[in-house]
Amino acid sequence: MIDFNAYVTRTSGKHGPLVQPRMGVGPLEDMRDGLMATATANPATVCTITLDSFTRVCAFDKAAAALASGAHLNGFPIMAYPREAVRELVSEIASATGRPVQVRHGSALPSKVFQRMAEIGMTATEGGPVSYCLPYSRLPLEQAVDDWRQGARALAEASDISHIESFAGCMMGQMADPALLVALSVLEALFLKQCGVSSVSVSYAQGISPTQDRAALRALDVLTSHYLDGHPFHIVAYVFMGLFPNTMIGFCRITEDLLSIAQSENVARVIVKTPVENRRIPTVAENVASLNFSHHSMAQNTMPEHPFDNREFEAVLARADLLIEQTLRKDPDVGRALLAAFADGILDVPYCLHTSNRSRARTAIMDGRYAPAQSDGGSTDALLAALKFNQSQYDVQPSGFI
């Protein structure tokens, strides 16, 4: 069994940030092809099994029925296959390529999937009680916190190399104050540590300003080191998780901006997208092309540089630290502290319709950066303009470009 955190830390030390796809298909054979292709694409990849949406909401029977009927699932239905078949698949990848595989699932109630992972011998996954509830489910946050606590503890008991990545750096995919993303990531990492998970990763998704993103990644590093207090962790950065650019050049430019700051900051792993993100789930070949483009871009060192802005850093750091402190003050148990902070509106995810979230907070785009706001345009035009901000920035060619 490969220790996910140790592998990522060691290998990224040699190659720079590792690259990882979001990849999951229904048929087992196709999943194997995808994992093999990822593992052999270049020396710096990490493999992913992304689960389908039925499995995410614990509709395991629907996943199995869809698979049996030949319908196309949007991910891999891990519960629909015999344990032995999935175990074989994962150990084949490990023994043939030495690459670890992370299960990505988006489930507010993860304990059944975690139990299955433990039975199969898988140790690395992602999520968190907030990041896999508010944007992924309509179940009350209490229920997610309970099931996450139980599931994470069980996973930790099953293996001494358990790893869970907090997905909180992504939340609604876009339009979130970077400080909130940083704070939630740190808080979920603390929750997972309390559950006994051996190592964690904290996430941050690219926003609309490389300067602000660089500052946020630095703040995430500083705050995680401080609050985790020696517990092993690494940082994972995501290429933009919102309404994605439409064009090939848009894909290249937005990806390079994120890779460039990932290289400059202490990022060990990057989740990349593909040029078809805006339209459909990528093929294996498109994923591999994107992994290789990203690895190659970082090796060439020809990407745009984005300077570190200390004022921006101090601002994100202070806002995020305040949110963390105010939350932790609520209760020594991080799960209960999170519940109390959401109930009080200390933590409030903009535009999230979940009933455990106040949803009073809004986000404005000011001087090309995200900023907390009280209200927004409130029209479809204003909403789409904000959601499409990165399309307007990246889909056009830079001036002077022939």
Add this chain to the structure above:
Amino acid sequence: MKPGVPNTPSRKALLTTVSSDSHSWNLIFMELFLAERGFEVTNLGPCCPTELTVTQSQETTYDVIVISSINGHGVIEAPDILNALRHAGVTTPVAVGGKLDTSSDLETGDKLAQAGFDGVFPDTSSTLFDDFNIFLDRLEACHPSTCLGCTGCANAAAASTSAMGVAAE
């Protein structure tokens, strides 16, 4: 308000999605879109259980039910919602739209139309919102006695049993 369409601010729309789909920006967008066209919108939110869509549509009389889904499971799950609604005796026109499959299959639209949806709006179409606007306008302008049997029209079925009508204004 468009000219020719009677000003009835009480037009009501029920906005929902399939039970496995947790995407919400599409719902936030569609809520605003429908409100801007004069609808009073009930937005049931992401991952909506089919039963909730059915009970809500029984509790209140809506002019239209709109299912928005983008996670690729729309083509699998949306027909079940429609069946449950019709089974429960709800006759409200139902539209479905968004990214409805994982393969951008051109047959998906036909498949859903055959399943009995009154309007199907896959976002692979370049005239998506023109078509949807026409669909919404027809909800009001069209009557069983005058329906042309257009796709995207709730009166088509009723009209087909009567003589071919004249164009709705």
